[in-house]
Amino acid sequence: MRAVYQHGLDPARRRHDTVGRMQADERKALTMYLDALPRGSHAVIAGVEHRGDADPVATRLLELGFVPGESVQMIAFGPIGSDPVAVRLGSTRFALRRVEAGRVRLRDAA
């Protein structure tokens, strides 16, 4: 079954977060993930979150260059349910499902 969750409120995300308690939770409510980036917008990657102990998707994301400091741009949404999404990372484009993009934490837009 497809996981349905709201940004920042996903219990799975909290479970695997190792830093902080209250403060981190408050901050997370404001944290943005790649799946919430509007079309056409740019953002800078803060990190990739692992779901579970060995998360092959997170590992692959890192290998593909979704690493802190890189700039991403949302270029397209899929025709049904806006899923999957297409992003541009440097000069490379990737298609990801929303669950996958939801692992990529973005830096606060300053």
Place this chain on the structure above:
Amino acid sequence: MPRDRRAVPFPLRLVASVSATPLYAALVGNPNCGKTALFNRLTGSHQKVANYAGVTVERKEGRFQTPSARPVRLLDLPGTYSLAATSPDENVTREICLGLHRSESVPELLICVVDATNLRLHLRFALEVRQLGRPMVIVVNMMDEAARRGLSIDLPGLSAALGVPVIPCISVQRGGTAALLKCLDAPPLTPPAGPPNAADLHAEVRGLLARYVQTSPTARVLLADRLDRAFLHPVIGPAILLVVLFVMFQTVFSWAQPVMDLMQDGMTGFGGLVGHGLPQGVLRSLIVDAIIAGAGTVAVYLPQILILFLWILALEESGYLPRAAFLLDRIMASAGLSGRSFIPLLSSFACAIPGIMATRTIQNPRDRLVTILIAPLMTCSARLPVYTLLIGAFVPHRRVLGLFNLQGLVLFGLYAFAIVSGLILARVMTRGVTAEEHPLLMELPLYRRPVLRNLALGLWQRATMFLSRVGTIIVTLNVLLWALSSFPGPPPGATGAAIDYSLAGRIGHWMMPLFAPIGFNWQICVSLIPGLAAREVAVSALATVYALGASDDDAAARLTPLLSAHWSLATALSLLAWYVFAPQCLSTLAVIRRETGSLKIAFGTAAYLFALAYAASLLTYQVARLLGGA
């Protein structure tokens, strides 16, 4: 190159080419780095395509000579993003590079191909390969494209920093591989010099790019952006895809049909010609009815397969196929598959054979297997003659709601039933697999104009593979079926059809107890046996059983009144339901055996399709009888 050869005195050149043991090198690189184009450029038609032992990963090996006539044996390893493998093909690359593979030895030289326009991604993999400490060179491919984009790369600087030769290359251009060939004349068979890689490969790549690459954004990049804005648009994108698919299948049917008819006529004519020179008897029947007709069955598939593959290769080379997969991912995800399964399934509506062969574009092995397993459910064109015959005989020609033709509605219903069952079955087969374990994560490569040479090579490989591997199985099975339907011959003074006295006829009668509950009479059972060769043959087989003469073109027209008089409606509906699942296509099973490398999967497919067909027919027949259709 020719000038270089002339410079070497003839006897010396001969000695060099005879005595030198070939250099064993392997191409490695990310997907979409242009590795295969480079492989094609270097080895031309001197390629051997096979599978790695035990897995269905394509193994490509080629041979060529360097300017000084040094022979090179080159392996094209599957593309991978890292040496931490997540799929069987990536695992092959990993094991061979690490020297862990059980049947392949470690290459003497790793040729790591990177795309000059995508160094940020590709250089990371090159650094990972460098960590292996094996002799390697880095080939910076697509230098022409980089220049067009205003990228300037300091190759000597990069080479000094990495301690390995860094060679420019344009694999799509004649002579674009000169520098690489020159390097292979005296290959650097020493491990990389200099300090080992930093722990953070991404940081190291960033450092290298900052020092050795200068960029200036130009209009080229914007073109891809503009194209993506249309192709990936939520409304325009699917509309374009629909047009592409429409044109594609139009050509598959309309261009292939005349050639197929021509080949069919040619084969029949050839059979007649050969038959003329032979005395009437078993030998003539074997050669004409079994071997030539069997080879004809194989050959007529070829035009459709080639046209379909030309499209798929062109769409893949141009970079559009991943976009189509992007647009269709969500629909296929509802069946537990990904967008990549769409084109193979769609192709299966023409014929499951090219459809199953097209699953090679699906990287995920589970997705590929499930797609292969449900491909036979997509209503192939060979089922149409059977549908047409039965619908014509049993469904009244009547308007429904004053708008629809009832016969057309039934036909549509059969197609829809097949699609829905296919999707449900895929869902069942992928149950328990969540989206998490089943990533899409797909690179959308830049748009490129397909190179004719690569298309031609790809088509040639598909055609030879089909004819040699699948063709031999199909012809063999045809001979077997011919023998079953011909022996023993009818006794003197027999009145029924010859097939009724043959082994096939007897088997048909033996099948009766099994098939009586689903309403099949012995004539249907007997006709199912020659129908194993190709589904549409069942129509002419029925005509034979009803002693009408199989070769008549109007067999179907003459069968129609006969069937509506002899069969109950329940029987007809049951046979229609049977044909939705129609497990009896040996050619499909042969290609499944070939593509999966597993006889077990082929038999498993036959068994599950048979079970479904039987269940559907049983249900249809019994319900129809209850409702008074008997």
